[in-house]
Amino acid sequence: MIQKFFFTREFRRYPFFFLLLGSTLLLGTLGLVSISIVAGQVKTQLENNAHNLLTSDFVVSARRELFPEEQAKVSAILKDKNTYQVTDLYSMVSHPVKNQTRLVELRGVEGAYPFYGDITLQTGKFSTDKFYVSRDLSELWNIQIGDILQVGEIQLPVQGIVINDTSVGLRGFSLAPRAYIPLIKLTEAGLMKRGVTGGFARHFRLPGLSTEDLKKIKTEIYEEINDSAVRVSLPEDSSEQTGRVIHMISNFMALAALIGLVLSLVGIFYLYQSHLQARLKDLCLMNLFGLTKTTITSFILAQYTLIFFIVMILDLLIVIPGYKIFAPMISQSIGLDLGPSLDLMPVFSNLPFLFGLSLSILVPLLAGLLRTPMGMQLKSAKISLGRFRFYDFIPFLLLLWAFSWHLADSMKVGSLFFASLILVFVLSTIVVRGLQILLRKTTAHRGLLLPDLPTGLALKSLARSGHRLTLSFLSIALGATLISLILQLDRMIQNEFVWDKNKPGLFIFDIQEEQIDSFKAFALEKKAPLDAITPMIRARLIKVNDEKFEKKKSSYSMRSKEDDDDERVRNNGLNLTYRSYLTAAEKIVEGEPFPKEPRITDGPVYVSIEKRWSERSGIVIGDKVLFDIQGVELEGVVRNIREVKWTSFYPNFFVTLEPGMIEGAPKTYLAVLPTGTREGKLSFQREAAEKFPNISFIDVEELVSKISVLFDKSRKAIEIISYLSLLVGFVILYGLSHDQVYRRYYDIALMKSLGIPAMDLRRNLLIEFGSLFFVAMSMGLGLGWLIAQVLGREIFKLGLTIDWMRMFVPGVFLLTLCTLTILVSSWRIVEAKPRELLSQG
């Protein structure tokens, strides 16, 4: 009987409530479920392709060639002859006939490359002693088999065109198109100069060894070679590395979707509160007849659990066919074939969080119910739910924080996100309460014509409505914050990744020491003087405050983005420079600048470090650091911390030293060519590549447009989810306003009976809700702008910018939509005849 009451009668009696509850939860969870599926699919595909991406079981690599003693140590541990060397270099390649030159990723291969995966050619079979170009490059220059290309100092005939390469993770994400070249030819081409920018990797095939075995060997090698420049990679590292960008984008999408879920939970809290209040008399009667409060609460929980799981099934019923439809489009967009078969595990792994979070929002209400003296309630004229306390929300807040952290895969980002949500909530409460106090003070002892009756009634109602007002305000403010944040950030990123005259035309690297003078002269001769000529020296950080700067040995499970960042800082070699001045892209944020005059000292050299690198490495001002600069130890002390605007595309470094100490160290040079026409840049590259074949150029304009396309894709993806969150906001808003207007049913009828025309009643509702929405919208848009500015400042080192149109247009649009929502939800009630005010007799 009781079960029937809770699971059949209730659903039949309150279909609108359960429908609204279900739709709110469905919309709130839909975004997260969709993202879980797509992100999981990307991860699965990359993991399945992990061996193919790496091409082997085990790789020992560095940004320099392994020293003979290091090679000996590796060979001693691995004792396997199944090995080959892969060298990746960025170099200029020319098509002499077509008069074209561009940067190409040259992959030097030998032996049995690849152990795993497949390199499919347009015709014929892949061989490591031939020269092939990728389809991207062949299409760019319309290359035919047999065409001769200039690579460094030699000319090579194209012997095939690669149409599928399983070692390329995400198509379209690389800096330059790839070409395969026999390893020996790289040396012949004169590209293996000292300090050349590239990756040198020794691959091993180790059949029969488990992942655990491979991890043990990895640890063993790290113990034998404690050089931060040397890196050991396993297949799973390669998939993680390749998926980093997608992973990051999906994390941000998940956070945007989490806002949708939070909004839906705010709505659910409100809906359930109204529902419990309406049902309280029946529940009190049940209690009177012997049903304990705990049993009643358990039934409500069971009822909610049933709805939650129905919603989850509906989510999957929508997402699975949706995925089948959109998978080809997503695959093309991210450059990875996601495959038709679906793995639902990521959804199930998020399920406990989703369920816990959805359930925890009911805790304050259920605690209130448990606190309600039910027997006493029936004696009083007004039956009301027990008050909930602040600490009832703690489980929800803790779970929300944990879920944010889990979705962002970063404690810092997750906590920031959580703090922003709390900020919006706190600000909303403060603004609403402040507004109410102000209205109460200004309208309390004045009449109702302020200046007319609809406005007066609206102001009085705003001044005296309770926390429901805060919830409506919050749902609008959160939605507006999200939209404004995305639109403003998008504009800032667009501004940043649009090539302008402040950015250089060409970024030049791998200029050898002995070439610098002749290259400068060459540039001058071409009337394109070089700028920002900066030495680059390879180094290793070996000690900090007399303690070894150890490689990070993090466990594979429970690893967050911060661990990855930390590991990258510790496990990579270091490029540094020396200069006494700051570039236009640098600013000291802590400490003292280097002395203007060169010092003569035997003491430690002054060191300047980049802010984020400092945060990741944990090195601060005053720390003693010991570098190994190609075999020579150099002691330094950190004198200042700099912020660097990396998007300037000028040569900048994590670590710079004061001049006068390491000028004698072997180095290469970086430089930029200030802005120029496209033809000018092409002809400069062409002629420079002929004369200096080892020097490489990046066309900054091309790079910027490539990055901007990437950002555009990410933005669109995040935007779609944000609009879904906003849609949730509107459903909640509809629910809230419908409920609020319904609660006013008798007030509205009464006002009609007293002679207020329907038009004035509508005006009253529009003024009341419209002004509330306007303030919420303005606050949300402003707050979104503010958060965008803070992020822009932190991430891109941008100054304050404001795009009024991106505030005004969504503001007007959202306000219109909100107002329409109120009009629609109140239409029937305002039009109804007020006869129901009378007793039934």
Next chain:
Amino acid sequence: MMTVKNLRKSFGEGSTRIEVLKGITLDVVKGETLALVGKSGSGKSTLLSLLAGLDRSDHGDIVVGEKNITGLSEKELTHFRAQEMGIVFQQFHLVSTLTALENVLLPLSILKRENAREKAEALLESVGLSHRAHHLPSELSGGESQRVAIARALSTSPSVLFADEPSGNLDEETGTKVMDLLFEMVKKTGTTMILVTHDPDLARRCSRTVHLEHGSLT
């Protein structure tokens, strides 16, 4: 003062259609207090809703003073109601976001009457609630709420006051006190009152009683 001719009202559609009022004809003279009594479902509240212009009849005429309100548009009817009618409900129906004083002030503000505030304050004092003027309905007792409702109903000096089971939601003692107040104020202002009630004692206090049974006057 008020003439009702052959008033009919039905609810529902087709076979489920029920005729609630079956041709009511009634005259109410100025200053009269009329009790409308009958069992539950006899059509009392439906008749009241039509007389007070809260609903439309299917047939018949209601003439208040010189005006036939059945022919008025929704807008005209709303305005007429504001000018000429006051209503006291069983459930009090005070606007929850307005104080006691503002609830009394509301009808006066709708008509933009002069000295509205002073008038509202005086009325509130006359019902003995000036000390509760700035309290919200949620802070008032049932008896206090009904006294505010009476003050509000009389604030515009209506030609006719409708009272729908005005003591129905009050305990006996409070109900008696509030009804004493109602009759006293109606007498003092000379207002015509039509009162719907189950209570024979209350009906006896009116100058005339009409019985309604199955939608007809008996």
